[in-house]
Amino acid sequence: MHVNTTSAKxxxxxxxxNRGEIACRVISTAQRMGIATVAIYSDADQHARHVQLAxxxxxxxxxxxxxxxxQIERIIAAAKQTGAQAIHPGYGFLSENEAFADACASNHIIFVGPxxxxxxxxxxxxxxxAIMDEAGVPLVPGYHGSEQDADTLAAAADKIGYPVLLKAAYGGGGKGMRLVEQASEFNDALASAKREAKASFGNERMLIEKFIRNxxxxxxxxxxxxxxxxxxxxxRDCSVQRRxxxxxxxxxxPALAEKTRVAMGEAAVRAAQAIDYVGAGTVEFLFDANNQFYFMEMNTRLQVEHPVTEMITGLDLVEWQLRVAAGETLPLAQDDIQLNGHAFEARIYAEDPDNDFLPCTGxxxxLRAPLTSAHVRIDTGVVEGDEVTAFYDPMxxxxxxxxxxxxxxLRxxxxxxxxxxxxxxxxNISFLQRICAHPQFQRAELTTQFIDKHATQLFQQTDIDVNRYAIIASLFDIYQRQQQSQVAAWYSPWDNADSFRLNQGFSHQLQWQYGEQTLTIQLTQQGQQFSLANDAQQQWQVLDFDGDYLSISENGHRFRVAVADDGAEVTLFNQLERVSVSRYRVADTLNSEADAGGLQAPMNGTVVEVLVQVDDWVEKDQALLIMEAMKMEYTxxxxxxxxxxxxxxxxxxLVSDGAELLGLAQDTDNA
Incomplete structure (x- = not known):
């Protein structure tokens, strides 16, 4: 069946x-295979990691x-300029753009894709x-027709029965997707989904599917x-999702019967064969409580989560892509593919889970990552000091x-x-930790509604002993200053700054800001020992700081806390907690009169639509303006x-983070 062929390509x-971690990941395999690599970059990425690696x-x-x-023409020109025979599109951007694949073919460049x-x-x-239906792949009930006027779509939703899911016909990644629970919400959801689909994919065509709960x-x-x-x-199970x-x-x-696993795999192969597929692809299914699976879509590219498949198969999927693109046969037949163990992938995002997962820039x-090994792998496109901008995905x-x-x-x-x-x-690191610690996740009780279903536990703020962290931050601050002073002091005891007193301890008073709280910590130092001014029984000592971890003794109990200090604030990491306290400074007095009624941009982005005009009366929670940032739409x-x-x-x-978008006079005259 699989006879090695010598490729003419x-x-x-x-x-x-592409850019970021996927560009770095493709470069790694290509260079291992002896293939020279060419990166492309924008103004924002001129110093990016993928540029440095290529x-x-x-x-x-x-x-x-x-x-x-x-920019298809510029990318094709870059390939010609550098003599690249092939282009790997990664994922996102142009990876599923038929015009780009066609442009590669027209210019005799190998497109590493289908x-x-x-x-x-x-x-x-x-x-x-329609193709999947003909190939015998199970489908979710829905409307996939060409008639796209609002009345036709609304009637189709009524026929399918609520709740329904609006999806961009040419989309992916959750863009242009809206859950509609009842008919009264349909028109607003449709308008929003179409607008986001048009902005993301250049096409506002929609399809409707029955929403399968959990x-x-x-x-x-x-x-x-x-x-x-x-x-x-x-x-792969990809049930845990947000947005x-x-x-x-x-x-x-997990918890998939072997019979179901084989049936799903064979259905996926039928889906690929139905369209004469070549290369790596992913067939996505919804799997319900009755162990029935339904085709959702096929992604004609490498997936973000492909590393978990590589970890359990021992295969390099990018290498497979390059070999297939060069005309070779698949390296293995179905019966030769062996699975070993279990793998997880956690996506580390610059976002605020407690603020509706709003992407963050900065x-x-x-940046400290765990050490890589046979058990731990990290795919990244950034290093310490890099900026996360509003221009690209915040992963x-x-x-x-x-x-x-x-x-x-999981451990x-x-x-x-x-x-x-x-x-x-x-x-989202702490949020991911809370998911992993949740009993239902540990028991593999998975659903696409997992986060919503367990929101109370996942978003619940644990009781943090902020005062204790402020004490540790104070000990760190004192230790750092005294160490620096000792280096500068040479051998002069007068410059030693160790707070030495002949007959009494020396008092340190430090102030920290934590949210709206001002924390005052007063410590008395006697030699290397510290005690709280109001609690002499509690004895602290800093044993060492190695640049990352502060070693402390508290009444004889030794432990370590990871510390990061950027000058303005000290951040302490301890198991599931990350606590930042700012060095106290008197805040600028705010002009409350000027700020009243102001509405600020939650992050850098672009204004998509202004829904009101000057002098309009609006009600609480009424939509005023829509902006887009990091590929997501915000109201x-x-x-x-x-x-x-x-x-x-x-x-x-374009608007900057914190920019005032509109003014709102909170009077009572709504006439």
Whole structure:
């Protein structure tokens, strides 16, 4: 069946039409295979890690992806300029763009992906459903028709029965997707979904599906070559999602009967063969409580979560992609593929889970990752000091772990997450830790509604002994200053700064800010021992600081706390907790009169639509303005009833984090 063939296509130089961690990951495999690599970069990425790793790099435009990473002609020109015979599109951007694949073919450049006709067939979710139906792949009940007027779509939703899911026909990644619980919400949801689909994919066509409550999201990795061979490489469970986007994936899918696993894999292969697929693809299914699976979509590219499949199969899927693109047969037949152990992937994002997962921008002031090994893998495109901007996806890294079974792998993941430390912006690390610690997750009771279902526990703030952390921060601060003074003092005891007193202890008073709280810590030092001014029985001593960990003794109990200090604040990491306290400073007095009624941008972004005009009366929670940032749409709502006094930005304009968007006069005259 699998006879090695000598390819007429040669790949000695590869251009990666992407950025960030996936570009770095593709570069790694290509260079291991002896293939020279070419990176592309925007103005914002000129110093990025993928640019540094590649053998060559070509500038393709301004920071916005529409002006750089989506510029087909410039990317093709970069490949020609550098002599690259092939282009790997990664995922996102142009990876599923048939025009890009066609442009590669027209210019005699190998596109490391499926044929144009396969991308086209799966690019429209509506057309894909029809093809899958004919191939005997189970489908979710829905509407996939060409009639797209609001009345037709509303009637289709009524026929299917609420709740329904609106989905962008040419979309993915949760963009242009809305859950509609009842008919009265349909028109607003449709308008919003179409607007986001148009902005993200250039096409506002929608399809409607019956919303299956509490399903699992299980997907199958498939691979096919030009010689008619196709296999499936196990499956992945990607049920834990926020905003319809995955954040925790695992392979193989737990609690799946072998009969179901085989049936799902064979259905995925039929799906690939139905469109003459070549290369790596992923067939995604909804899996319900009755152990029935339904086709959702096929992603005609490598998936973000492909590393968990690599960890349990021992295979390099990028290498497979490059070999298949060069015309070779698949390296293994179905019966040769062996699964070993269990793997998890946790996506580390710059976002604030406690603020509706709002993406965050900022500098990675402090970045410490767990050590990599046979059990721990990290795919990342950033290093300490890099900026996370509003121009691209806010993913910082993918943390991937493997062990012999699910429970062992989960312990590995929890340990690795506790060792991942980042300051400078908010991340979802603590939130991921809470998911991993949740009893239902540990028992593999998974559903796409997992986060919503367990929100009370996952978002519940644990009682933090802030005063204790302020004490530790104070000990750290004193220790650092005294160590620095000792270095500067040489051998002069007068410059030693060790607070030595002949007959009494020396008092240190430090103030810290934690949210709205001002914490005053008073410590008395006697030699190397510290005690609280109001509690002489509690004895503290700093034993050592190695640059990352502060070793402390508290009444003879020794422990370590990871510390990051960026000057303005000290951040302490301890198991599931990350606590930042700021060095106290008198805050600037705010002009409360000027600030009253103001509505600020939650982050850097672009104004998409202004829904009100000056002098309009609005009610509390009424939508006022829509902005887009990091590929997501956000609605700014009125904090209280009032009259719009000013509109500072118009559609298409860029806004900075904290910029006032509108003015709202909170009077009572609504006539």
């Amino acid at each position: 040669t790949i000695t130089k590869l251009l990666i039409a 053998d060559e790099a070509v500038h393709v435009g301004a920071a916005a992806s529409s002006d750089s990473y989506l 044929p144009v006709n396969a991308i086209a067939a799966m690019g429209s979710k509506s057309a894909a459903k 399903p699992r999201h299980v997907e199958v990795q498939v691979f096919a070559d030009e010689h008619g061979n196709a296999v499936y490489l196990a499956e 319809h986007q995955k954040i925790l994936e695992e392979a193989p899918a 500098r990675l002031n402090h 910082i890294a993918k943390l991937v772990v493997w062990d012999v079974d699910r429970s062992s792998a 590995r993941l929890q340990q690795a997450l506790s060792q991942y430390r980042i300051t400078g912006l908010s991340t 700014i709502r009125a904090p209280a009833a009032g009259r719009v006094s000013e509109v500072f930005y118009q559609p298409g304009e």
